[in-house]
Amino acid sequence: MKELFKGEFPRLVLFDLDGTLLDSVPDLALAVDRMLAAMGMPEAGEGRVRNWVGNGAQMLVKRALTGLDSPVGNEPELVLLDRAYELFLEHYGTCCSEKSRLYPGVIEVLTALQAAQVNMGLVTNKPLSFTDALMGEFSLNDYFSITLGGDSLAEKKPHPLPLLHAMEVSGVSPEHTLMVGDSRSDIKAAQAAGCKVAAVTYGYNHGEPVARYAPDLIIDNLKELIN
Ligand SMILES: O=C(O)COP(=O)(O)O
Ligand SMILES: [Mg+2]
Numbered sequence: 001m002k003e004l005f006k007g008e009f010p011r012l013v014l015f016d017l018d019g020t021l022l023d024s025v026p027d028l029a030l031a032v033d034r035m036l037a038a039m040g041m042p043e044a045g046e047g048r049v050r051n052w053v054g055n056g057a058q059m060l061v062k063r064a065l066t067g068l069d070s071p072v073g074n075e076p077e078l079v080l081l082d083r084a085y086e087l088f089l090e091h092y093g094t095c096c097s098e099k100s101r102l103y104p105g106v107i108e109v110l111t112a113l114q115a116a117q118v119n120m121g122l123v124t125n126k127p128l129s130f131t132d133a134l135m136g137e138f139s140l141n142d143y144f145s146i147t148l149g150g151d152s153l154a155e156k157k158p159h160p161l162p163l164l165h166a167m168e169v170s171g172v173s174p175e176h177t178l179m180v181g182d183s184r185s186d187i188k189a190a191q192a193a194g195c196k197v198a199a200v201t202y203g204y205n206h207g208e209p210v211a212r213y214a215p216d217l218i219i220d221n222l223k224e225l226i227n
Pocket of ligand 1: 016018053054055056123125126127150157183
């Protein structure tokens with residue numbers, strides 16, 4: 001990544017959570033399927049849920065209720081959505097760290113960047129309450145000076161607001177900032193915020209290759225950031 005910053009480390013690295021640091025789909029699928037079962041609907045399964053993660057919990061629930069990747073124009077009824085969302089929150093709260101695991105190299109990379117005095121932030125679309133719980137569970141808190149969830153601000157990724165906010169709070173300009181994520185939302189948010197973006201190939205990008213969104217760097221393993 002240093003090649004993107006004139007041979008230096010960036011001053012600020014913003015990480016996405018789901019699909020970038022944490023393989024969270026097994027537990028998200030568990031909660032979605034428990035929600036669907038409670039509503040008398042057929043289960044979706046991990047394979048389909050994998051394509052539905054990345055735009056926040058509300059959108060995940062909408063996709064699960066409609067079975068559609070893009071439910072815009074086919075919105076579920078509000079009472080149904082409210083009930084389903086409530087059930088999802090309840091179930092995910094009980095299982096969010098059951099099968100989820102950090103990807104290989106995560107702690108090594110965060111430790112190396114911290115040692116190099118790079119400022120780090122976590123910018124996820126996951127609701128903040130679950131984000132906080134998972135960060136505690138996986139001992140991630142000490143690495144990040146700022147954590148933003150999908151419900152922390154008025155907009156979430158792909159809107160640039162959370163990235164711009166993290167930069168402002170950290171006192172670092174876009175030209176010295178790198179976003180690291182797994183989906184088109186991360187890439188689009190970074191491009192709109194004017195910072196560089198590295199995309200991992202192993203995460204959840206709605207079944208599309210990340211290259212389609214032209215990130216500045218594509219990596220198969222997080223450790224490539226520090227090599
Ligand atoms: O949609 C989600 O909740 C996951 O969000 P993230 O990939 O931004 O961490
Ligand atoms: Mg992600």
